[in-house]
Amino acid sequence: MSKVFVTDHPLIQHKLSYIRDKNTGTKDFRDLVEEVAMLMAYEITRDLSLSEQTIETPVCEATVKKIAGKKLGIIPILRAGLGMVDGVLRLIPAAKVGHIGLYRDPETLEPVEYYCKLPTDVEERELIVIDPMLATGGSAVAAIQFLKDRGAQNIKLMCLIAAPEGIEKVQKHHDDVDIYVAAVDEKLNKKGYIVPGLGDAGDRLFGTK
Ligand code: PRP
Ligand code: URA
Numbered sequence: 001m002s003k004v005f006v007t008d009h010p011l012i013q014h015k016l017s018y019i020r021d022k023n024t025g026t027k028d029f030r031d032l033v034e035e036v037a038m039l040m041a042y043e044i045t046r047d048l049s050l051s052e053q054t055i056e057t058p059v060c061e062a063t064v065k066k067i068a069g070k071k072l073g074i075i076p077i078l079r080a081g082l083g084m085v086d087g088v089l090r091l092i093p094a095a096k097v098g099h100i101g102l103y104r105d106p107e108t109l110e111p112v113e114y115y116c117k118l119p120t121d122v123e124e125r126e127l128i129v130i131d132p133m134l135a136t137g138g139s140a141v142a143a144i145q146f147l148k149d150r151g152a153q154n155i156k157l158m159c160l161i162a163a164p165e166g167i168e169k170v171q172k173h174h175d176d177v178d179i180y181v182a183a184v185d186e187k188l189n190k191k192g193y194i195v196p197g198l199g200d201a202g203d204r205l206f207g208t209k
Pocket of ligand 1: 102138
């Protein structure tokens with residue numbers, strides 16, 4: 001069974017409160033999503049392996065630790081996942097970015113694919129799928145399956161807010177994928193929105209309706 005990590009750092013929880021607030025406007029919403037994504041990237045990279053190297057400080061020779069050449073990939077689920085990309089890249093600037101375009105059919109709530117462009121060596125990379133919302137789990141399950149169909153073997157999922165239903169679905173279909181979230185909310189409503197959630201993440205990020 002995959003693990004679920006809830007990153008309850010005070011800064012993340014504080015910023016998430018403003019993200020949830022319906023009175024937070026587009027610019028602040030966008031900035032806050034980026035900041036929380038950056039803080040969560042710090043947590044999700046906690047287990048990266050290090051290798052030792054010798055350098056010269058201005059004082060003497062020293063053995064220091066650097067990330068051990070791991071190839072990372074960030075995979076935002078369009079559209080709303082785009083809002084998290086720059087925050088993650090601030091901490092891991094050398095990561096490659098692949099895009100998976102999915103939207104949720106408002107009637108069936110099933111994900112519909114419209115775009116997919118991935119790094120060519122996806123099978124060698126440690127991938128982080130990013131999307132602010134894990135609601136029914138349909139979009140995340142489909143995106144992870146695209147990656148696995150193309151050879152990906154090492155995948156983590158990072159979302160701001162998850163519903164219990166979405167977590168359960170990802171664990172059922174992809175029990176090798178650990179899930180990192182800032183909050184697990186109460187439930188989904190009849191329209192498949194997370195309660196209390198933050199509303200429609202894509203619309204709030206891009207100022208659409
Ligand atoms: C939202 C969100 C997820 C999906 C979650 O995207 O960003 O991708 O819904 O719902 P699910 O877990 O039930 O699949 P949406 O389909 O609204 O598209 P958008 O990002 O283009 O707004
Ligand atoms: N997608 C969103 O943007 N918000 C939700 O609450 C559920 C799906």
